[in-house]
Every structure is written in C-alpha cells, then in structure tokens.
Amino acid sequence: MTALGEVALWIALLLTIWGVGTAFIGARRGRGDLVLSSERSLHAIFLLVVLSAVMVVVAFLRNEFHYRYVAGYSNIELATHYKITALWAGHAGSLVFWVALLAFFASLVVRANRWKNRDLMPYVSATLHSVILFFLVVIIFTSNPFETLSFTPADGRGMNPQLQNFWMTAHPPTLYLGFTAFTIPFAFAIAALLSGRLDTRWITETRRWTLLAWFFLTIGIIMGMIWAYETLGWGGYWFWDPVENASVLPWLFGTAFLHSVMIQEKRGMLKSWNLFLVLGTFLLTIFATFLTRSGLIDSVHTFAQNLTISYVFLAYLTVLTIICTGLVWWRRDRLKSEHRLESFLSREAAFLLNNLLFVGAMFAIMWGTMFPLLTEGLLGQTIAVGPPFFDRVTIPIGLVLLALMGIGPVIAWRKASKRNLRRNFTLPTVMGLSVGLILWAAGVRHPYALLTFILGVFTLTTMGVEFWKGTRARARIEGEGAGPAFLHMMSRNRRRYGGYIVHIGLVIMFMGFAGSAYDVEEQAALEPGETMSVTSAWGHTFDLTYQATSAYPATNMTKLVASVRVQRNGRDVGILTAEQRAYRQRDETISVVGIRRAWNEDLYMIMAGIEDPNGVIQGTNPRPLVTFRVLVNPLVPWIWIGGILMAVGTLIAMWPRRGVPERPAPPRTVPVGKVPRRDERELAEIG
Amino acid sequence: MDPARDCVPGWGFLPPVSGYILLVPTKVPRKALNVARERKFLIGGVLVAVVVGALMVTGMRDAMVYYYTPSELATRLASDPSWHEVGVKVGAEVVPGSVSFDARNLDLRFDVRDQSVPDATFSVHYRGPVPDTFEEGREVVLEGRMLAAGTFEATTVLTKCGSRYEAVEDDLRAIGAPGPYYNGGDGDSYGEGYGDSEPTPSGS
Numbered sequence: 001m002t003a004l005g006e007v008a009l010w011i012a013l014l015l016t017i018w019g020v021g022t023a024f025i026g027a028r029r030g031r032g033d034l035v036l037s038s039e040r041s042l043h044a045i046f047l048l049v050v051l052s053a054v055m056v057v058v059a060f061l062r063n064e065f066h067y068r069y070v071a072g073y074s075n076i077e078l079a080t081h082y083k084i085t086a087l088w089a090g091h092a093g094s095l096v097f098w099v100a101l102l103a104f105f106a107s108l109v110v111r112a113n114r115w116k117n118r119d120l121m122p123y124v125s126a127t128l129h130s131v132i133l134f135f136l137v138v139i140i141f142t143s144n145p146f147e148t149l150s151f152t153p154a155d156g157r158g159m160n161p162q163l164q165n166f167w168m169t170a171h172p173p174t175l176y177l178g179f180t181a182f183t184i185p186f187a188f189a190i191a192a193l194l195s196g197r198l199d200t201r202w203i204t205e206t207r208r209w210t211l212l213a214w215f216f217l218t219i220g221i222i223m224g225m226i227w228a229y230e231t232l233g234w235g236g237y238w239f240w241d242p243v244e245n246a247s248v249l250p251w252l253f254g255t256a257f258l259h260s261v262m263i264q265e266k267r268g269m270l271k272s273w274n275l276f277l278v279l280g281t282f283l284l285t286i287f288a289t290f291l292t293r294s295g296l297i298d299s300v301h302t303f304a305q306n307l308t309i310s311y312v313f314l315a316y317l318t319v320l321t322i323i324c325t326g327l328v329w330w331r332r333d334r335l336k337s338e339h340r341l342e343s344f345l346s347r348e349a350a351f352l353l354n355n356l357l358f359v360g361a362m363f364a365i366m367w368g369t370m371f372p373l374l375t376e377g378l379l380g381q382t383i384a385v386g387p388p389f390f391d392r393v394t395i396p397i398g399l400v401l402l403a404l405m406g407i408g409p410v411i412a413w414r415k416a417s418k419r420n421l422r423r424n425f426t427l428p429t430v431m432g433l434s435v436g437l438i439l440w441a442a443g444v445r446h447p448y449a450l451l452t453f454i455l456g457v458f459t460l461t462t463m464g465v466e467f468w469k470g471t472r473a474r475a476r477i478e479g480e481g482a483g484p485a486f487l488h489m490m491s492r493n494r495r496r497y498g499g500y501i502v503h504i505g506l507v508i509m510f511m512g513f514a515g516s517a518y519d520v521e522e523q524a525a526l527e528p529g530e531t532m533s534v535t536s537a538w539g540h541t542f543d544l545t546y547q548a549t550s551a552y553p554a555t556n557m558t559k560l561v562a563s564v565r566v567q568r569n570g571r572d573v574g575i576l577t578a579e580q581r582a583y584r585q586r587d588e589t590i591s592v593v594g595i596r597r598a599w600n601e602d603l604y605m606i607m608a609g610i611e612d613p614n615g616v617i618q619g620t621n622p623r624p625l626v627t628f629r630v631l632v633n634p635l636v637p638w639i640w641i642g643g644i645l646m647a648v649g650t651l652i653a654m655w656p657r658r659g660v661p662e663r664p665a666p667p668r669t670v671p672v673g674k675v676p677r678r679d680e681r682e683l684a685e686i687g
Numbered sequence: 688m689d690p691a692r693d694c695v696p697g698w699g700f701l702p703p704v705s706g707y708i709l710l711v712p713t714k715v716p717r718k719a720l721n722v723a724r725e726r727k728f729l730i731g732g733v734l735v736a737v738v739v740g741a742l743m744v745t746g747m748r749d750a751m752v753y754y755y756t757p758s759e760l761a762t763r764l765a766s767d768p769s770w771h772e773v774g775v776k777v778g779a780e781v782v783p784g785s786v787s788f789d790a791r792n793l794d795l796r797f798d799v800r801d802q803s804v805p806d807a808t809f810s811v812h813y814r815g816p817v818p819d820t821f822e823e824g825r826e827v828v829l830e831g832r833m834l835a836a837g838t839f840e841a842t843t844v845l846t847k848c849g850s851r852y853e854a855v856e857d858d859l860r861a862i863g864a865p866g867p868y869y870n871g872g873d874g875d876s877y878g879e880g881y882g883d884s885e886p887t888p889s890g891s
Contacts, residue, residue: 162820233819341728349728356732360739367743372754382754384776385747386830392746393739525791590819608816609790627793629816 002064005055006146009096012048012103013136015041019129027122027195038125039110045132046103053100056093056145060086066152069093069145075158075585077556082159085169089159091293091309092145094172098289099135101173102180106132109184109209117205123191131183134316142308158556158585167227171220175247178217179285182250184209185257186282189275193327198334203261203274210261210278211654214254215647221247222643233591233606235519235631237639240390245369246288249362253281256358259351259408266413267348268338272328273355275335279324284362286317291369343415350408357397357404364393399451402510405503406459409496410466427465432458452514456507463500463507470497490652498653505645508638515601515635523608525627536601536632543567544576549610549624551617557583558617562607562626566596578607578628582617597637604631752776752830757799758807764833771835774842776828782808783823795844799827809833813841820846 019041026034056069060083065071073089074082088094106128113121139145162168185206192202224244229237238244257277263270290313328335341348368385375383410424436454444450467486470493475485490497518537526532526546533543545565552559560580566573578594596603606629615621754776755763764770779799786797793815801807811829821827821844831841 160820231819233816344728344731349731353731353735356735357739360735364739364743368746368750384752384754385750386752387750389743389746389750392749393742396742397739523793525793588820588822589817591816606816609788609793611790625791627790627816 002055002059003146005052006144008048008052009136009140012045013133013140015045016129016133016136020126020133023122023126023129035122039121042103042106042110042125042128046107049096049100049103053087053096056096057084057087060084065156066148067145068147068149071149071153071156073156073159075156078159079555082164086159088172089163092139092143095135095139095143096145098176098180099132099139101176102132102183105181105184119195119197120188120191120202123194124187127187127190128183138309138312142312161581161583161588161590162231165227165231167223167230171223171227174216174223175220178213178220179250179288181209181213181216182254182281182285185278189278190327193331196331196334198271198331200265203264207261208654210254210258211650214258215650215654217251217254218650219647221251226640230593230595231590233593235521235604235633240387242369243292245365246291249366250281250284250288252358252362253277253284256355257281260355263348263351269348271337272335275328283317283320286313286320289313290317345411345416345421347408347411347413350404350411354401354404354408357401361394361397365390395448398510399455402452402455402459402507405507406462409500410462424462428458428461431461446517449514449517452510456511459507460504463504466500494655495653498649501649501652502646505642505649508645509642512635512639512642515633518634520632521629523627523629525625527625528623532628532630534630534632537634538600540568542603542632544628544630546626546628549616549626556585557581560610560613560616564605566603576603576605578605580607580610599637601632601634602636604633754778757801757809758804760833761807771833774830774832776830777839778826778828781823781825781827786823788817809837809839811839811841813844818844818846
C-alpha cells in the first residue's frame with residue numbers, strides 16, 4: 001500500500017510539467033481555461049504530495065523496514081509520536097514534507113486569488129509549479145524515501161536520540177513553513193517581472209504572505225535556540241553552527257524586505273532593491289536547504305555521500321540567480337525610483353541604513369559560514385572561522401539596529417526638523433542614559449551589555465511614548481476610556497502597532513542576550529550528601545546538595561536521574577533533576593539538563609559524568625559519584641519572553657481586518673475563455 | 688521624466704545595472720543636480736560597507752582556525768614543529784576500544800584516526816563531560832592543539848550531528864542478527880547495545 005506514495009510523487013511530477021506549460025500558454029494566448037487548469041493542478045499536486053507524505057508516515061508506523069529510509073531512522077520500539085515525526089528526521093523524508101508544505105501554500109494562494117490578480121496568476125502558478133518540479137526531481141531521483149533495500153532488516157537503526165525531544169518535533173516543521181512560505185512572495189515577484197506590472201500591487205498583495213513566512217521562520221529559529229539550550233547541554237542557545245547560520249540568512253533578508261517595502265509603498269522608492277531582497281530571500285532559503293542537506297560545511301572531509309545533491313542544488317541556485325538577474329535587467333526601465341533621498345535625518349535614510357546593515361550582516365555571516373569551503377576550494381586547505389568572528393561582526397550591527405528600532409518608527413519622512421528630533425528623542429535619550437548610569441553604578445562594566453541596555457531602554461521609551469500618545473489622542477477624540485482607546489487604536493493600525501510589539505519583543509530579547517556576559521559556571525564531583533555552591537551575577541548563592549541517582553527503564557532507553565536539593569540564599573527552593581539517557585538502539589547517551597527558571601536567571605544543571613553507570617542500572621551501586629556542571633545564566637527567560645512578544649506582534653500585524661471583505665476584481669481581469677459554470681454563477685453573485 | 692533629457696550622468700561610467708545593485712546613481716536628474724547630496728549618500732553607504740568589512744577583517748584575524756585531518760596535521764607538524772603552539776580543528780574518527788572516562792575529574796581520553804588513512808592516529812585528552820552521542824567509531828571535530836608530547840589537548844569535542852546519518856546496509860544486516868537486547872532483557876544491556884560499534888557479524 002505504501003508504495004502508492006511513490007506513484008503519487010510521479011503523478012505530481014507529471015502535473016508540475018503540465019502546470020508550467022498550461023500557465024505559460026494560457027497567459028500568452030489569453031486562454032483562461034488553461035490558466036484555470038494550471039491553477040487546479042496545484043490543488044491536485046497538494047493532495048498527491050500529502051498522500052505521499054502520509055504514506056511515509058504509514059510506513060514508519062507499520063515498521064516497513066524494507067524501505068531504507070524507515071530502517072535508517074526508526075526501529076520497533078520507537079514511541080509512536082516519534083514515528084510520525086520521523087518523516088522529517090532524515091533527508092529524504094524532510095524533502096517530501098517540504099514539498100507538501102510548499103504545495104499547501106501554493107494551493108492556498110490559488111484559492112485566495114480566484115478573483116484578483118488574474119494578470120499575475122498565470123506566472124505565479126508557473127513559478128510555483130517550477131519550484132515544486134525541482135524538489136520533486138530531487139526527491140525522486142536522488143533522495144527517494146521509498147527506496148527499498150535488497151533485504152528486510154529485522155529492526156531499524158532507530159532515531160537519533162537528540163531528535164527525540166519536543167522541540168525537535170516542533171522546530172523543523174515551523175522552520176520549513178517559514179522557508180516554503182517565502183516562495184509565495186518570490187512567485188509574485190517573478191510574475192510581476194514577467195508580466196511587466198511592476199507597480200506596488202504585487203508587493204501589497206504579498207505583504208501578508210511575507211509576514212506569514214517571517215512569522216514561522218522567526219518562531220522556528222527561536223525554537224531551535226530553545227532546543228539547543230535544553231538538549232545540547234553546554235549552557236548556551238546559539239553556537240554559530242553552519243546549520244543555525246543557514247536559517248538566519250533568509251531571515252535577515254526577509255526582515256530587510258519587510259522594512260524596505262514600506263519605503264516603496266509610501267515613497268515609491270527602492271523598487272529594484274525590494275525585488276533584489278524578495279528574490280534573494282527565496283534564493284537564500286534554497287541555499288539554506290542546500291547547506292543543511294548537503295552536509296558540505298560541517299563535514300568538510302566526508303561529503304562524498306551527498307555530492308550529487310550538492311551539485312543539483314548548486315546548479316539550481318545558479319540557474320535561478322541568472323534568471324532573476326536577467327529578468328530584473330530586462331525590466332530595468334520600469335524600476336525607476338519616483339523620489340530621491342533628501343536627508344540623512346529622515347525615515348527613508350533610517351530604513352535604508354537598517355537595510356544596509358541587515359544585508360551586510362547577511363553577507364558577513366554567509367562569508368564566515370562558507371569560509372571553510374572557499375579556502376578548501378581555492379587554497380586546498382580548509383580554514384574555519386569560529387564564533388568570535390560572528391560575534392565581532394554581528395554584535396555591533398545588532399547594537400546599531402537596536403538604536404534604529406527606536407529612531408526609525410518616529411523620525412519624520414523626507415527630512416526631520418530639529419523640533420521633530422527634539423520632541424521625539426529627548427525623553428528616550430535621557431531615559432537610556434540614566435539607566436546606563438544606574439547600571440554603571442551597580443557595577444555593570446561589560447561595554448556591550450551596557451550599550452544594549454542604554455539603547456534598549458532608549459528604544460523601549462520611544463515605543464512606550466508612541467503607544468501612550470496614540471491612546472491619549474484616541475481617548476480625547478473618541479471620548480473613550482484608556483483601555484478601550486488602547487485596544488481600538490491597536491485594531492485600527494494593526495500593522496503599525498503589531499510592528500512596534502515585534503520591536504519591543506526584540507529589544508527584550510537583546511537584553512536577554514546581553515545577560516550572557518554575566519554567566520557563571522561551576523563544576524564539582526559530588527558523593528551523595530555533598531554540597532556545591534555557586535553565586536550568580538545577581539549575588540544569589542545557590543547551594544546544591546546531591547541526593548541520589550536512580551535508574552528508570554523506559555521503552556527504548558534507560559534514564560539515570562540525579563536529584564539535587566537546591567537552596568537559594570539558604571532557603572529551600574525545591575528539587576532539581578538532571579538526567580543521562582542511555583538509548584539502546586544506537587548505543588548513544590545524551591544528557592538532559594535540569595533548569596530552574598526564575599524571572600531573572602536560570603539555574604542550569606548538567607549531569608556531566610557518573611561513575612559506574614552499569615552498577616546504578618543493575619542496582620549494585622545505589623550511591624554513585626556524579627560530576628555536575630552548574631551554570632547560572634542571567635536574563636535567559638527574557639529571551640523567550642521577547643520571542644513570544646515577537647510572535648504576538650507579528651500575528652497582530654498580519655491579522656486580517658474583520659468585516660472588510662476582499663474586494664473582488666472587476667470581471668474584465670478574469671481570464672477570457674471558458675470559465676466553468678459554477679464559477680460563472682459565483683461571479684454573478686458577487687456582481 | 689525623460690531620463691535622456693532631464694538627467695546627467697552620475698556614475699555613468701559604470702554599466703547602468705550597477706545602479707540597481709550597488710545603489711550607485713548612474714544617472715542624476717538635471718533638475719535637482721543634487722550631485723553633492725547623492726554623493727553624500729553614496730559615501731554613507733560605502734561607509735557602512737567599510738565598517739562591516741573592517742569588522743569582518745578584524746574578526747577573521749581572531750577566529751581563523753585551520754581544519755586538518757589527522758594525517759594532514761601529522762605532515763604539517765613534521766615539516767614545522769611550531770604548529771604545536773597553534774590551535775587547530777581536526778575532523779577524525781574515534782578509535783573503538785580507546786575511550787576512557789574518569790567521571791570524578793571529567794577527564795576524557797581517547798584515540799582518533801583518519802578515516803582515509805587508518806595509520807594516522809593520535810591520542811586526545813579532553814577535560815569535560817562526555818559529549819552527547821559520543822561513541823566509538825563516531826566522527827568528531829576536535830578543537831585544540833597538539834602538544835609536543837604527541838597528545839592532542841582538546842578544548843572542545845563536537846560529535847557530528849546525526850540527522851544526516853544515512854543507514855549503511857551492513858549496519859542494518861547486523862541488526863538483523865539478534866543483539867544482546869533481545870536476549871538479555873532491559874537493563875543489563877546498558878553500554879553494550881547493538882549499534883554500529885558492534886562488529887558486523889555478516890560482513891558483506
């Protein structure tokens with residue numbers, strides 16, 4: 001039965017070819033029936049690819065180990081929910097999952113644009129089909145999850161223990177949702193270029209899609225950070241690992257685009273720049289897939305295995321780049337700016353600087369990530385750059401962006417007057433500097449941490465003033481109380497205030513990052529009953545008394561759980577446990593950290609080593625010696641709080657307005673030719 | 688506005704497309720003749736690029752690490768002993784049967800070998816916990832330096848991320864043979880499972 005999944009992939013592949021052809025011919029000849037057929041083929045592809053993905057999951061659930069993919073990533077005793085998430089545990093399955101998500105968005109786009117953008121839709125459909133076509137070819141010919149082995153193993157190798165974790169279940173799908181959703185703005189950009197309709201419409205039409213993509217990408221990246229923090233067990237959340245970097249590259253471009261798009265809407269400037277960013281963001285999502293999937297960077301010396309995939313992706317990237325550049329060059333006449341920059345002290349200039357910094361950061365991170373590969377190729381000697389490089393480049397850029405977040409939203413368009421500057425920035429500057437002074441007096445000397453707080457408070461103050469002014473104005477004009485006025489103001493200007501909330505979340509997150517300058521770490525080997533103590537940057541003393549280690553057998557592993565009594569400044573605050581999990585199937589051990597969260601700091605405990613683990617499991621050694629590594633990480637909870645605020649703000653910004661129906665396009669833009677009867681009837685109803 | 692009549696060349700010596708990519712105005716409106724102002728913005732943009740570039744260059748100087756295989760490192764050390772002082776990254780494979788860990792002092796010792804040149808091996812010393820999913824036969828990336836005594840003093844030991852781990856047919860055949868887990872029940876099999884560190888009974 002599961003072999004049906006492969007058949008579905010093949011039919012989908014044929015449909016993509018049909019879809020590209022009909023879309024182009026339909027657009028050229030004005031054949032609306034062909035265009036409709038092309039659009040509907042996206043719905044069919046969606047169903048087929050979902051069927052294929054479901055079949056992979058079914059194969060996992062039924063332990064069909066004659067599939068190489070199933071045998072490689074699962075085994076009989078794997079928990080059922082992980083058998084479902086095993087779909088994206090490996091390369092081939094995650095590609096199928098990827099295409100399913102992409103087809104889902106494509107199908108949604110077709111549905112949402114039944115009555116509008118009819119001039120763009122043929123090209124949108126063609127572009128989406130072609131992207132799906134590429135991925136289907138990659139799946140079918142290089143990484144087919146339905147590839148069978150010549151024999152049927154009695155059991156599979158099991159899933160990587162580090163993936164058997166809630167955050168690893170949620171992180172890849174969210175990230176993929178973000179990556180694939182960026183294909184929609186890309187498709188509209190290509191459609192605008194091909195059709196020549198390069199006014200601002202394609203951008204306003206895709207604005208919400210871009211936000212949606214950005215929303216998922218942001219959440220996905222933050223979930224990755226949480227995963228790293230909670231399972232990797234070295235006390236941090238960001239490592240500048242190539243795979244992490246790969247997800248940030250499109251995020252940086254996408255973020256730049258979300259800002260520069262406002263300049264185009266308001267001032268008709270930066271048209272080609274926006275195209276560059278949209279096309280670039282999509283290319284970077286492909287590049288990110290290439291980086292993560294080819295394994296080129298991480299395993300510089302052992303890439304023979306996936307060399308084909310690397311070449312296929314590189315070729316695709318090259319072709320895409322050439323096509324995009326060619327199209328922009330071809331349409332260069334229609335990409336003229338309507339206005340010019342007038343002053344450095346203007347919102348346009350602030351946004352432009354923001355964009356340059358985002359793009360600069362992107363290239364710097366890309367450079368650092370690709371450096372081992374470049375030196376290997378050019379010098380024959382691999383040279384890697386470590387985290388210090390990325391810190392050196394990104395922290396200053398981040399600080400300037402932190403300040404711009406406070407400046408950009410309130411500085412005047414075109415040219416700011418002295419009065420505008422004084423009125424908007426006096427209070428924030430005073431607030432920022434006084435917080436800086438207070439922190440200095442309190443003994444904070446780390447320059448970057450200090451600057452983060454000064455600039456962060458500056459930005460938070462401008463945001464606060466904005467909210468306060470808006471609410472007060474509305475309360476006065478409408479005669480409302482402060483609460484309703486605040487809510488109405490937000491719902492009337494969702495994009496603006498949603499954006500502000502995203503900024504506030506990011507500022508809070510930055511402050512959380514700054515806390516890492518004051519991490520404390522201690523390490524001790526303890527017999528049961530012994531105590532170690534660690535003093536945090538806040539001056540709290542934690543006394544940790546090791547009590548016991550017990551073994552708990554679970555379905556596919558044995559947990560060794562060490563429990564520790566925690567006292568904070570001499571007062572009992574509870575028991576903290578840390579684990580080592582020994583997985584049977586791969587003979588691998590991972591550690592699970594224990595975290596005691598408080599509003600101001602995390603007590604983070606790792607069970608780093610245990611003497612005689614076998615004795616503990618067999619019950620012969622009930623009092624083993626355990627080595628603990630304990631960290632106190634200040635302000636970490638605020639990173640996650642900031643992340644939640646960012647998600648909430650984005651949701652507010654992209655939430656559709658109630659009671660404002662999507663305006664149906666005038667009938668003349670519906671493609672000519674044969675329109676099916678039901679559609680005609682619906683059209684008549686709308687009028 | 689008709690560009691031909693109303694514009695004067697700005698950075699016209701560049702091909703026109705550069706205006707779109709580099710933000711360089713290749714044509715400047717004659718009406719405004721804001722050459723000075725345009726140039727100011729250009730200088731602003733270049734300044735940002737220069738600052739970012741400078742950050743990158745200084746960052747590179749601090750963070751550059753040579754990446755070697757064990758055999759490459761051996762060749763390099765033989766030709767120039769001063770490399771004993773230099774921090775390097777080494778990608779290698781943990782030699783089965785060589786791992787010893789002192790849980791009291793977090794003192795980890797193991798041997799690594801080159802995957803392509805099996806003779807090139809050396810001992811590694813690392814002070815810290817056993818990294819997650821560290822096991823014999825696993826690929827690891829070490830950071831640290833090779834002491835003159837011939838031991839590699841590692842500051843970090845990274846285990847390769849397993850999500851790209853492709854199943855090798857031999858491993859799967861080995862799983863087909865009953866492993867200790869099926870005979871011995873639950874707890875006893877700790878530390879002696881039937882992973883890829885097991886010698887493959889059926890070979891090829």
